[in-house]
Amino acid sequence: MNHYPARKFCLKCLITLLLIALFIVASFAYLSFNPLALFTKQAMGDIATYTGRFFPPDLTPAFLQKVWKGLLQTLAISALATLLAAIASLFLALPAAGQFGYTAKVITRFLLNFLRSVPELVWAVLMVLAVGLGPFAGTLALALHTTGVLGRLFGETLENHSPSSTKALRLAGASYTQAFMYGALPGIFSQLLSYSLYRWEMNIRMATILGFVGAGGLGQILYYELSLLHEQQASTVIMAMLVLVIGVDMISNKLRRVQMHSLG
Amino acid sequence: MNKVHHPRDPAALKRFLVTCVAVAILWQMMQLAQFDVLALFEERNLKVFANFLVQFFPPNLQATFLMLVLKATIETLAMATAGIALALLIAVPLGLIITYSLSISRIGPASGHQFAKLGRYLARMLMLFLRGIPEIIWALLLVRVFGLGPVAGVLAIAITYGGMLAKVYSEILETENTLPARALLLQGSGRINAFLYGLLPGASQELASYTVYRWECAVRASVVMGFVGAGGLGQLMDQSMKMLNGGEVSTILIMFLLLVLLADYISLIIRRLLA
Numbered sequence: 125m126n127h128y129p130a131r132k133f134c135l136k137c138l139i140t141l142l143l144i145a146l147f148i149v150a151s152f153a154y155l156s157f158n159p160l161a162l163f164t165k166q167a168m169g170d171i172a173t174y175t176g177r178f179f180p181p182d183l184t185p186a187f188l189q190k191v192w193k194g195l196l197q198t199l200a201i202s203a204l205a206t207l208l209a210a211i212a213s214l215f216l217a218l219p220a221a222g223q224f225g226y227t228a229k230v231i232t233r234f235l236l237n238f239l240r241s242v243p244e245l246v247w248a249v250l251m252v253l254a255v256g257l258g259p260f261a262g263t264l265a266l267a268l269h270t271t272g273v274l275g276r277l278f279g280e281t282l283e284n285h286s287p288s289s290t291k292a293l294r295l296a297g298a299s300y301t302q303a304f305m306y307g308a309l310p311g312i313f314s315q316l317l318s319y320s321l322y323r324w325e326m327n328i329r330m331a332t333i334l335g336f337v338g339a340g341g342l343g344q345i346l347y348y349e350l351s352l353l354h355e356q357q358a359s360t361v362i363m364a365m366l367v368l369v370i371g372v373d374m375i376s377n378k379l380r381r382v383q384m385h386s387l388g
Numbered sequence: 389m390n391k392v393h394h395p396r397d398p399a400a401l402k403r404f405l406v407t408c409v410a411v412a413i414l415w416q417m418m419q420l421a422q423f424d425v426l427a428l429f430e431e432r433n434l435k436v437f438a439n440f441l442v443q444f445f446p447p448n449l450q451a452t453f454l455m456l457v458l459k460a461t462i463e464t465l466a467m468a469t470a471g472i473a474l475a476l477l478i479a480v481p482l483g484l485i486i487t488y489s490l491s492i493s494r495i496g497p498a499s500g501h502q503f504a505k506l507g508r509y510l511a512r513m514l515m516l517f518l519r520g521i522p523e524i525i526w527a528l529l530l531v532r533v534f535g536l537g538p539v540a541g542v543l544a545i546a547i548t549y550g551g552m553l554a555k556v557y558s559e560i561l562e563t564e565n566t567l568p569a570r571a572l573l574l575q576g577s578g579r580i581n582a583f584l585y586g587l588l589p590g591a592s593q594e595l596a597s598y599t600v601y602r603w604e605c606a607v608r609a610s611v612v613m614g615f616v617g618a619g620g621l622g623q624l625m626d627q628s629m630k631m632l633n634g635g636e637v638s639t640i641l642i643m644f645l646l647l648v649l650l651a652d653y654i655s656l657i658i659r660r661l662l663a
Contacts, residue, residue, distance in 0.1 A: 140661045148473045151466035155538050159474060162543075174533050193420075200420035207414075241645050245524075245612050249629050254437040255427040263421050264428075333524050336616060340421070350528065366520045373520075 178359035191364045198341035201259050202327040205266030210320045213274035220279030240272030244330050248339040259340025266327050277319045281312050325376050332365050443634025457643050464620035467538050468606035471545025478550030483557030485511040489566035490579050518551030523609050527618040538619030545606050556598055564591045600655045607651040611644055
C-alpha cells in the first residue's frame with residue numbers, strides 16, 4: 125500500500141503568502157495608517173457622536189416626497205441609460221463581431237474598450253461639463269459606459285451564434301440588415317435581453333451615486349444635504365438607497381430563481 | 389407569385405396597447421430624467437466641452453506632475469490592499485457565522501438553538517447593511533469623521549467589501565462538498581475544526597481566487613472614491629477636473645487605465661500561483 129504524505133511542502137505557496145503579507149504591511153506603512161488607532165477612546169467617541177447626529181431620520185412628508193422623487197429619478201436615469209446603451213450596442217455589435225471586415229472590427233473593439241474602461245463617475249464629470257448639471261448628464265454618462273460593456277457582450281453573443289441562418293438568407297438575396305434581423309436576432313434576442321437586464325440592475329446601483337458630481341438622482345440629494353450638515357435628512361436618503369438596492373437585489377434573485385426553474 | 393393577404397393582424401390590438409403603454413412610461417421617464425438632447429448642442433456647452441477636450445492633447449508630462457501621479461497611484465494600490473486586508477477581518481467571522489453547512493443546530497437539537505438562530509439573523513442583517521450602501525457613500529461619510537485622505541477610503545473598502553466577501557464566502561462554503569464538515573460535526577467536533585478540516589481544503593482555492601478578484605475591484609473602486617476626497621488617483625483627478633485642466637486629466641486617465649491593466653495582471657499571476 126502506498127503512503128502519500130498528507131500534504132506536500134509547497135515552497136511556492138509559502139513565498140506567495142509571505143509576499144502578500146509583506147505587501148499588506150507595506151500598504152499600511154505607506155499610508156501611515158494604524159488600524160489599532162481606530163479603537164482608541166477618542167476615535168470611538170468621534171464615531172459615536174457622528175453616528176448619533178443621523179438619528180432620528182427626517183420623516184416629514186415634504187422631505188419624504190422629495191426623496192421619493194429622487195428615487196424615481198434614479199430609476200428613470202438607470203432605465204433610460206440602459207435602453208440607450210442597448211440600442212447603441214445593437215448597432216455596434218455587428219462591426220464588433222466582424223461582420224463588416226477586420227478593420228471595422230478592430231476600430232469598434234477599441235472604441236468599446238475605451239468606453240468601458242473609463243469609470244461611470246468620470247464620464248459623469250465630463251457629461252456635466254457637456255450638458256450642464258442634472259439627471260440628463262447622469263443618463264448620458266451611464267449610457268456611455270454601459271454601451272462599452274453591452275457592445276462587447278452583444279458582439280460576443282453574435283460571434284458565438286451559428287452563422288448558418290444568416291448565411292442562408294444572404295445567399296437567398298437578403299441584405300445585411302435583413303439577414304441580421306431575421307436570421308440572427310431571433311436566436312440571440314433572449315440572451316441580449318438578459319444581459320441588458322443584468323446591466324440595468326448594476327446601473328440602478330450606479331445611478332444612486334452619480335449625483336455626487338451633480339448628475340441627478342438620490343446621490344445629488346444626499347451630497348447636498350451632507351454639505352449643509354443636515355445629517356438627519358441624509359440618513360433618510362441613505363435609507364431610501366438601501367431599500368432600493370436591497371429591493372432590486374431581492375427581485376433579481378427571485379427572477380433568476382424563476383428562470384432557473386423554468387429551464388428545468 | 390401569389391401573395392396571401394391577411395385582412396388584419398390578429399395581434400394588432402394587443403401590440404398597439406403595449407406600444408402605447410411603453411411610450412407613456414418612456415415619456416414619463418424622460419420627463420423625470422430631464423432628457424434634453426438639444427442641451428448637447430447648445431453653443432455655450434459645446435464651447436466649454438470642446439475647450440476642455442482640446443487640452444487633453446498633449447497629456448501633461450512634466451516631471452513634477454508625473455511624480456505626483458506616481459505617488460497617487462501607489463497610494464491607490466496601498467488603499468486597495470489595506471482595505472481588503474481589513475475586509476477579511478470582517479468577512480471571515482461573519483461568513484463563518486452565517487454558513488449553514490457549519491450550523492450545529494441544523495443537524496440536531498442543540499443547546500441555545502434560539503440564540504444561535506438570532507445570532508445568524510443579526511449577522512445577515514449586518515452583512516446586508518454593510519454591502520447595501522455603496523463604498524463611495526461610506527467614503528463620503530467617513531471623510532467627515534477621519535478627514536480628507538486615504539484612511540476614509542481604506543475603511544470604506546473594508547466595510548463594503550467585508551459584507552460582500554462574507555456573503556460570497558458563505559455561498560462558496562455551502563456549494564462545496566459539505567459532507568466532510570457534516571460528518572465532523574456529527575462526531576462532535578466544534579465549528580472551527582469542522583471548517584478547517586471539513587470545508588477549507590476543498591474550498592480554499594476558490595475562496596482565495598475570489599478574494600484576489602475583489603482586490604482587483606477594490607483598486608478600481610479606490611480610484612472612484614477619490615472623488616469624494618478619499619485620497620489616491622481619484623482625488624488628483626477630481627482636482628484637475630475642477631480646474632478644467634485637460635492635460636492633467638488625460639495623464640491621470642492614462643495612468644488609471646495602466647493601473648487597471650496592472651491589477652488585472654497581478655491578480656492573474658496570484659491566482660495561477662495559488663492554483
